[in-house]
Amino acid sequence: MRDVVILGSTGSIGTQALEIVRANRDRFRVVGITAGGGNRELFDRQVEEVTAHHPGAFSGLGAEASVEAAQLTCDVVLNGITGAVGLRPTLAALDAGRTLALANKESLIIGGPLVKQRAQPGQIVPVDSEHSAIAQSLRGGRSEEVRRLVLTASGGPFRGRSLAELADVTPEQALAHPNFAMGRVITTNSATLVNKGLEVIEAHLLFDVPFDRIDVVVHPQQLIHSMVEFVDGAVVAQIGLPTMLVPIALGLAWPDRVPDAETPVDWTKTADWRFEPLDDVAFPAVVLAREAGRRGSTAPAVYNAANEVCVDAFHDGRLLFPGIVDVIGSVLADHDVPSDQQLTLDDVLAADAWAREAATRTIGSMRTSTQR
Numbered sequence: 001m002r003d004v005v006i007l008g009s010t011g012s013i014g015t016q017a018l019e020i021v022r023a024n025r026d027r028f029r030v031v032g033i034t035a036g037g038g039n040r041e042l043f044d045r046q047v048e049e050v051t052a053h054h055p056g057a058f059s060g061l062g063a064e065a066s067v068e069a070a071q072l073t074c075d076v077v078l079n080g081i082t083g084a085v086g087l088r089p090t091l092a093a094l095d096a097g098r099t100l101a102l103a104n105k106e107s108l109i110i111g112g113p114l115v116k117q118r119a120q121p122g123q124i125v126p127v128d129s130e131h132s133a134i135a136q137s138l139r140g141g142r143s144e145e146v147r148r149l150v151l152t153a154s155g156g157p158f159r160g161r162s163l164a165e166l167a168d169v170t171p172e173q174a175l176a177h178p179n180f181a182m183g184r185v186i187t188t189n190s191a192t193l194v195n196k197g198l199e200v201i202e203a204h205l206l207f208d209v210p211f212d213r214i215d216v217v218v219h220p221q222q223l224i225h226s227m228v229e230f231v232d233g234a235v236v237a238q239i240g241l242p243t244m245l246v247p248i249a250l251g252l253a254w255p256d257r258v259p260d261a262e263t264p265v266d267w268t269k270t271a272d273w274r275f276e277p278l279d280d281v282a283f284p285a286v287v288l289a290r291e292a293g294r295r296g297s298t299a300p301a302v303y304n305a306a307n308e309v310c311v312d313a314f315h316d317g318r319l320l321f322p323g324i325v326d327v328i329g330s331v332l333a334d335h336d337v338p339s340d341q342q343l344t345l346d347d348v349l350a351a352d353a354w355a356r357e358a359a360t361r362t363i364g365s366m367r368t369s370t371q372r
């Protein structure tokens with residue numbers, strides 16, 4: 001039996017984690033849940049269910065409650081919070097010595113060395129589907145045998161469009177992900193390819209592979225979740241239906257697999273799997289993320305914070321879709337990163353706050369932003 005804490009229990013990741021627990025009560029017991037308070041009705045129902053199975057279970061709303069929950073005595077903390085607000089709960093779970101099943105990629109990306117220094121080998125289990133796929137493909141291998149990591153990308157709902165054709169796309173269109181039902185921020189990030197940019201930085205931090213050996217290939221079906229190319233030319237890929245059930249179940253049970261977590265691909269059916277290169281002109285977010293990742297220090301926190309502000313502005317009708325990555329680029333260009341900085345939590349939080357202000361100012365000064 002594994003005792004599990006779920007941060008962000010009302011979200012896409014959190015509700016799927018609870019589904020996995022429901023189907024495997026002999027394996028998992030929930031000892032704590034937290035959420036943001038945006039969906040009180042669902043959270044109250046979850047609290048009722050969780051306490052019915054474990055009367056002492058912790059529940060709470062907001063970042064402070066999540067920091068507290070991350071330190072509960074348990075086997076694994078699943079961080080399914082969205083955004084930079086997940087950083088302190090991530091650090092709290094690591095400092096408390098808990099295994100961290102990490103969906104909240106933002107905390108690793110913005111914390112960078114801060115998070116890595118605090119994590120023991122194997123303490124972070126990636127839940128992001130691409131990184132779970134890479135972790136699975138690497139099992140049993142040696143790091144010196146790895147030549148490249150290949151992240152797959154759906155290409156989002158606007159795959160194939162030119163930059164000019166992206167100018168007037170709507171939030172509703174941006175939220176129509178081709179394969180996954182996810183929260184608003186990550187779904188918008190999939191449409192801009194910011195999600196893939198963040199994932200390149202995430203892969204660099206998780207697997208210690210340099211940026212020039214991390215590739216991205218567009219694979220619209222998302223049946224291959226990512227791949228590892230080895231020095232002899234062999235490529236190992238993880239394949240499965242495009243759902244999060246396997247990555248979440250593995251995150252909760254690692255290193256064990258949960259039987260029947262998902263239906264396997266049906267190999268008796270005819271299918272075409274497509275692969276395309278990224279279009280860096282229409283979707284410059286990955287190139288920009290590589291730059292931020294290479295600059296390191298606070299640059300990834302600035303990339304992420306500017307993006308979070310832009311996503312809200314796009315959904316509020318204050319920013320056009322291509323403006324999201326334009327603003328991230330302009331805020332990053334104005335950010336001074338001391339080269340040999342010993343990164344502290346205060347540095348990251350200050351850079352995050354600075355980038356939010358800078359992005360808000362930039363959006364306010366863009367005349368085109370109000371023209372939709």
Ligand SMILES: NC(=O)C1=CN([C@@H]2O[C@H](COP(=O)(O)OP(=O)(O)OC[C@H]3O[C@@H](n4cnc5c(N)ncnc54)[C@H](OP(=O)(O)O)[C@@H]3O)[C@@H](O)[C@H]2O)C=CC1
Binds near residue numbers: 040244
């Ligand atoms: N969904 C997916 O398939 C995938 C998601 N991820 C990553 O997982 C994370 C979660 O994504 P997703 O589940 O889609 O997002 P959702 O928006 O669906 O859920 C976010 C969760 O975080 C909670 N939350 C928000 N603010 C706070 C806060 N201040 N304190 C505590 N909890 C808070 C929300 O609570 P409430 O809404 O009740 O306020 C909700 O439970 C993201 O980092 C995303 O990038 C990665 C791969 C796949």
Ligand SMILES: CC(=O)[C@@H](O)[C@H](O)COP(=O)(O)O
Binds near residue numbers: 180
């Ligand atoms: C399920 C998952 O891990 C998401 O990050 C998903 O991969 C989004 O896919 P794209 O960003 O490639 O559209």
Ligand SMILES: [Mn+2]
Binds near residue numbers: 128129130199
């Ligand atoms: Mn992903």
